């Protein structure tokens with residue numbers, strides 16, 4: 001799919017994987033709407049890429065509709081990349097014998113899974129209204145799962161459930177949207193060097209890197225952005241979840 005002169009919505013676009021993707025798309029001539037809750041970072045990325053920043057919670061129907069409308073105003077909306085996400089760890093029963101807070105479980109599912117679906121449905125409805133390209137193609141959606149969808153670790157019940165949901169919805173939504181020419185793919189990253197891991201000391205990051213088969217380091221945001229760009233532009237990629245993890249298989253902890 002030729003993306004020059006189109007617009008995109010990138011959620012979580014103020015930071016990490018989303019920010020790198022916003023830059024990658026903009027370099028290819030895409031007008032990007034950065035959706036996030038971090039205003040200073042979001043404004044800075046939007047400035048860098050000549051796009052727009054919109055403060056919107058991915059779970060908020062009206063706010064995401066406004067972000068989609070902003071993208072449509074700039075150029076035909078053909079791209080959504082879902083990167084917004086949270087990963088608070090908690091055991092099902094912690095060392096003090098206390099059960100996992102139910103509200104925290106619900107919140108992770110709400111942001112990572114329901115929020116991704118909210119953006120998909122609203123962006124896809126706008127894509128359906130665009131003129132078709134060659135072979136009826138109208139757009140492409142990339143979601144972000146995690147290797148935790150497959151090898152979730154101790155403390156990742158909520159996160160793994162939310163990411164497993166993303167893997168699960170990829171094929172049925174690709175099927176739903178085939179009639180309007182919109183492809184849907186998902187990236188399941190391994191351990192990526194982003195602000196999500198900012199709390200970890202350098203030594204811990206190094207040790208995580210050594211768990212990777214090859215190359216023995218954390219993944220970079222540019223590597224994620226390259227794959228997202230490939231999935232957006234490659235017209236025969238559809239309904240697939242791609243692990244991008246250096247071959248890591250996560251241990252229980």
Ligand SMILES: NC(=O)c1ccc[n+]([C@@H]2O[C@H](COP(=O)([O-])OP(=O)(O)OC[C@H]3O[C@@H](n4cnc5c(N)ncnc54)[C@H](O)[C@@H]3O)[C@@H](O)[C@H]2O)c1
Pocket residue numbers: 011012013014015016017018035036037038056057058059082083084085086087111115144145146147188189190191192193194195196197
């Ligand atoms: N970093 C990793 O190792 C890793 C591995 C696998 C998957 N992922 C996934 O990749 C995605 C991007 O993560 P990242 O590492 O770039 O983290 P990050 O924290 O740098 O970026 C996530 C962004 O999402 C935004 N966000 C959070 N909740 C939101 C909401 N409700 N509405 C709008 N924006 C919201 C945050 O403000 C933040 O800017 C996440 O879905 C994460 O689960 C990350």
